[in-house]
Amino acid sequence: REHRDEFCAHFDENVVLVCRSGQRAGQAEETLRGAGLFNLHILAGGMLGWESAGLPVNRGAERWDLERQVRLVAGSLVLSSVLGSIAVPKLKWLAAGIGGGLTFAALSNTCAMGMLLSKLPYNRGASCDAQSIVAQLVR
Template identity: 40%
Template sequence: MTTPHALSAHQAHTRLHELTVLDVRTPGEYAAGHLPGALNIPLDQIPRAVPAIRHAADRGDVLVVCASGARSDSACRTLAEHGIRTATLAGGTGAWATAGHDLHHPEQASRATWDMERQVRLTAGVLVLVGLGLGLLHPAFQLISAAIAGGLAFSALTKTCGMAAVLAKLPHNRPQPGDIDATLATLLDHRPPK
């Protein structure tokens, strides 16, 4: 198995012209701003994209990007299991923007979607409030709030997020029909400029 490694925002910016960049966030997050030249393959589509990613990796280095680095780490581990050498952007697009590098914003983003972290915070907050509110009717409903708190703690400790995985399946976070096929075709033909 190939071990994934991380590039800092500065290292990635210096090498951007020679990298194939894959953004594993949801299509809405990608449309809200991504690294120049990045191709969008949501995390749950990585297994389907393995042959195209392998093809790209055979031609040059592949950088995997998400908002903070957690999803890209997961994607890199999955690809490493298939013997595909990749790198992740340490700190994700957040670190990229903080370092002063521009994100590409399509002229007409098809839809404005909150980033996944914001969606998780909203959902967790609403569920906690619902649990507390229902707990006024019957104390057992407070277990909803306790379960969400436990899930958030587990998420922080393991750098995974089950709630984000569930939210990623909602229609506004899914690619439009044909988007993945078009991206895979582009990836098979894509050569980073030298």
Template identity: 40%
Template sequence: MTTHTALAPAQAKARLHELTVVDVRTPGEYASGHLPGAHNIPLDHLDAALPALMAAADRGDLLVVCASGARSADACATLAESGVAAATLTGGTAAWVQLGHDVHRPAGARTAWAMERQVRFAAGALVLAGLVAGRRRPAARMLSAGVASGLVFSALTDTCGMARVLAKLPHNRPRPADLDATVAALSG
């Protein structure tokens, strides 16, 4: 595998038994359904898990997945900077599910809205709050303008600052024990 490749869902399904799958979504997103055998290392914890990911890559090929392929592409780029070869799943878990492939959902796991849905809700709520508050204090409309500017910037750069902020909320953070267990499994 080269430094950063992409596998279509059909290719990944055919090779699933030989790949180490790393899901870089938040724990809530991961719990809502992930590829069979996937390990959850949220994108913002990738650097801390780098030694374990290097060890896993030494044993075989890595497949990095997220909801759409954007975060996994970022993760692959980060891994490539450290000399770790990894592939991303084209279209992410959304494409995987759309093709009817199985996903695992842990029993009793906490679930959260998908990050994209959380961003839409937060952005919409902030715009609405700015507009409502702007009826009494016109300067409050700047909140709506700021969110709109952020959304335009997000689209132009294919990044999302709001998602980075929302990922730090408690319901989107991995429990330390869960993350430690995942890192240990990848190391050994």
């Protein structure tokens, strides 16, 4: 969002927005349309759809998906709090809180735990700046 105007100035041909499933590409499309860019297309099904069609993919270092990380952390917290509640009965409320958070995440289609996990150094991709991307677009 913070660099949309810089990018829009250089998009005079069709643009295909790509993400894992198509959801974030849809959000980017909304933002870019709001900035006046209308030659946008979304890769249907995202990279998951691309792969399921048997099309080639070049991959970097493999990382666990955020969804899988959320399941691991949430499941571990629930399991440990339920087991720990044998000795400390109030720990069961941690499990209830995690369950409530997961329910809210499903209903709102947001995930606070996923957003927190995405900030870990392990989940950060290579850094880039808007100027270098725009420079590559105008070549």
